[in-house]
Amino acid sequence: MKLKDILKSSLVASVAVAGAISLAACRADSDGSANGGPNGDGTGAVVNTPENEGGFPNDGGANGGTVPGGSVTEGSDVSADGTINDPGTPVAGGDSGHSFICTETAQSRFGATTVIAANGLLGGPLSDLLNMLGADSVTQLTNSVADKDLTIDSYLVTGSSFTLTASLLLNSIDSLDQFVFLPQQQPAGKYAVFALSFPAGTLNLDLLKSIKVTTYTGTVAAPVAQEAVTFDQVQIGLLGDLLGNLVGDTYAYVGVKTLKPYRFASVSLSTLLISADVGTAMKAHEFCTDGTLVANPA
Numbered sequence: 001m002k003l004k005d006i007l008k009s010s011l012v013a014s015v016a017v018a019g020a021i022s023l024a025a026c027r028a029d030s031d032g033s034a035n036g037g038p039n040g041d042g043t044g045a046v047v048n049t050p051e052n053e054g055g056f057p058n059d060g061g062a063n064g065g066t067v068p069g070g071s072v073t074e075g076s077d078v079s080a081d082g083t084i085n086d087p088g089t090p091v092a093g094g095d096s097g098h099s100f101i102c103t104e105t106a107q108s109r110f111g112a113t114t115v116i117a118a119n120g121l122l123g124g125p126l127s128d129l130l131n132m133l134g135a136d137s138v139t140q141l142t143n144s145v146a147d148k149d150l151t152i153d154s155y156l157v158t159g160s161s162f163t164l165t166a167s168l169l170l171n172s173i174d175s176l177d178q179f180v181f182l183p184q185q186q187p188a189g190k191y192a193v194f195a196l197s198f199p200a201g202t203l204n205l206d207l208l209k210s211i212k213v214t215t216y217t218g219t220v221a222a223p224v225a226q227e228a229v230t231f232d233q234v235q236i237g238l239l240g241d242l243l244g245n246l247v248g249d250t251y252a253y254v255g256v257k258t259l260k261p262y263r264f265a266s267v268s269l270s271t272l273l274i275s276a277d278v279g280t281a282m283k284a285h286e287f288c289t290d291g292t293l294v295a296n297p298a
């Protein structure tokens with residue numbers, strides 16, 4: 001088997017395995033025998049480290065919460081394919097007057113899993129896309145999000161790295177996605193918020209088109225979008241302005257305060273079609289299933 005075929009098989013298999021693990025954990029949890037962690041659902045307390053030690057700031061402060069570079073919304077209306085019909089209401093970030101503090105995250109040691117995908121596709125449709133694009137694109141996709149398991153390791157300081165290359169973008173892939181699967185469905189009222197950062201060295205931030213977070217029920221083979229938030233180019237532009245004034249990385253929480261249950265969620269990074277490499281564009285540090293909202297200082 002050629003290397004490219006191995007890579008393709010590996011990627012497709014990882015998607016299939018994620019679904020299998022997810023279902024197996026669900027069955028096991030139903031009789032209380034699985035290790036779902038302290039909450040029994042694949043989540044546990046997030047581990048934060050002080051900002052001055054390189055951690056993800058999580059105290060609700062201006063750069064640690066969602067001001068101005070983030071958005072947590074409630075009450076969005078989406079179609080089953082994830083199309084946003086109504087964006088809902090911001091409850092943190094922007095001009096909401098509140099910031100988000102992450103308290104619980106999806107964790108691999110408690111049964112959460114994560115996979116990399118493209119164009120919002122999973123399962124068979126993703127396999128079809130990869131087959132159509134050919135092995136070179138598969139390799140690029142596989143390599144485009146490094147250290148994906150760092151998104152579900154409980155530590156806010158660590159994260160997966162999204163790297164965008166011109167060759168990838170020219171191959172009909174318009175979004176890079178990271179999915180996080182929980183072994184148990186999360187009830188309505190929980191959060192689905194990705195802790196993201198944008199490295200200080202990202203020079204072409206304005207080439208990023210949008211960041212979208214979506215929650216799903218259903219299965220890998222038949223996902224059904226529930227709620228979503230888009231962090232659009234204008235908001236990203238604010239981040240770009242912010243970057244110009246900061247020495248270090250910029251942090252943001254992007255996601256939803258749910259009104260519907262969900263079983264898995266994705267963060268999708270879309271770009272403008274460009275002919276230059278963006279480099280490491282974004283890191284996904286943790287996936288927060290719970291948190292608190294705090295009022296911004298007057």
Ligand SMILES: [Ca+2]
Pocket residue numbers: 150151152153154155156157158159285286
């Ligand atoms: Ca992490």
